[in-house]
Amino acid sequence: MASALHLENVTMQFGGVVSVNNLTLDVPEHKIIALIGPNGAGKTTAFNCITGVYRPTNGLIEFMGNPIVRSHPVGKEARTYKGNNADKYAGEPIISPTPDHITGLGIARTFQNIRLWKSMTVFENVLIAKHQRAKQNVFTATFRGNHAEEERMRKETMELLEEQGLDVYKDELAVSLPYGLQRRLEIARALATQPKLLLLDEPAAGMNPQETIELADFVRTIRDKYDLTVFLIEHHMDLVMNISDYIYVIDFGSEIAQGVPEEVQNNKRVIDAYLGTG
């Protein structure tokens, strides 16, 4: 099985704090992989390293077999570096793309605390995500030379909204939607960027049990329909155990366990990490 995303020795250090420590993991294509861990374990930081929000202090990230992020500690970082493998990537040039570049490669994400564009309607929120892949420049767009392209973007946005059952809200402000629908809109917006890999940061946060069950089906449906690979962070264990093909558990930035749901569920270190050692 080819891997969609591969992290190797990824370390993220902020000052003296190592948020993600020597994380190595593999996300095979067309699977649903979960990253779990207690609060403050470094899960979202790992996501931010993948999506280019942070340049990791050290490590390599590959997407579809190509390196997209590669880094090693430089300058002051090198002197204060506490992680491992500092020399492993030292000879190679640093690759540190911006988030929009990563999105262009085909990785889309949602956010832990919803980040929709507040002053815009549901329709516009999805439409903007189509902007990057549209064939246009600022002159054709301003003087409406991109008419066909604009029509296509609007049509595809409408299709996407219909599919997610959001078409009835299309002219409402995104923030006026109920919480569960806002989450769904965020996923729709991520899908509009035409990703191959979808990163979901706590998609079930704040949802009730019924909505959580629906979400599990929803994630599977979109994976099959758009031929996606899904990598998610989640706290709802029911959801994680239900939909994940494979689980990585981290605590204090380091991996403490990995395996299929049953293995992880019975792993002593995982139970200790969540419940504390008695």
Next chain:
Amino acid sequence: MEKKKRSFSALICVAVLLLFVVFLENLSAIFPQVPQVFMPTSPLFTVLKKAAVYSLVAVSMNLLNGFTGLFSLGQAGFMLLGAYTYAILTVPTAMKDQVYYLFEGCAFDFSLVDMFGGIFGSEGAGGAFSMVLGCLVALILAGAVAGFFAYLIGIPVLRLKSDYLAIATLGFAEILRAIFQWQKLGKITNGANMIKGFPTFSSFNITNSSGVEVLRLSTFVPFLISSICITVIVLLINSSYGRAFKSIRDDEVAAEAMGVSLFKHKMLSFVISSFFAGVGGALFAMYVANAQAKAFTSVMTYEILLIVVIGGIGSVSGSVLATFLYVACSEWWLRFLDSEQYIGSFKVPLLRNGFRMVVFSVVIMIIVLFFSQGIMGNHEINLGALIDKITRRSKRSERKQ
């Protein structure tokens, strides 16, 4: 096609407005008995001209501050660049020695108007045509120079956020003003002295062979240029790029994660805004009939910022509306406060030279304190919808009868 119909009716409204301006301006020629207000020397036309110029600058600032969320205060600097570019390029070659007498002539022995005059002839219709063409090219170049400097400045400055960006751009504008007043550049910028003698708005008035004005166009020209420029800005705002700008304003992190390149789009917005500020600056030079660095102080930027805030951050029509109200108040309606007034035999207290500014400041403070959203908030005057409403109402009343 609801949308198409609306933009069409908006276009019609602008055309009607322009025709109305021409009509208003020539009213005194058609009916010599009109009230004093409609005479060519009336403050009405000063206000209209200045407001047309300022509304373009205000809208360009709104594009940056209101639609892209970049708090920039460099507008006066880009206006200065535009004004000087226009002035240097259009002063007739014959006038150069006279204008630059302190520096013994200009380094640029070249004028766009003369150049086109050489091609199309400098007399009669050919002369008029080459003047219009020269001014037009100079206006575009004025914008281009401002845009080019914005690009250079943008590379380091656009990495900054909010207040820091404001300070950096404000500093840039002040530095630019100092450089343009530098005596050593006198051969180009005429030092701290003004450049004059270039075509102004009144040069567009059409005169017959004996020098009598047949058709006044001096107010129409700034209206025409401003409305074309504002239309382009509105088209940009409503395009895919405009939506991307708004997404940056609302949430940078989300915008970047959804594939909107922050640097590229901020730069685009900054350069386009500065381009139109440059054109606005050139128009301002035409309005005051001279170009002098002294005029483009930070006070001017604050004035425009104030207009944008009063009109509503994120509303083009608000900016335009606010400009006309602001300029009319400061130049015309509140003028009476500056001189002694009597009601019957009662002398109104406090009124003296400068009192206008006190009242004006109080009015502005009240607006900013109690109407922090401005006149329009982030809504637009929807001309199409307005017309729809009126026609529907009239249809309904027809049916009743």
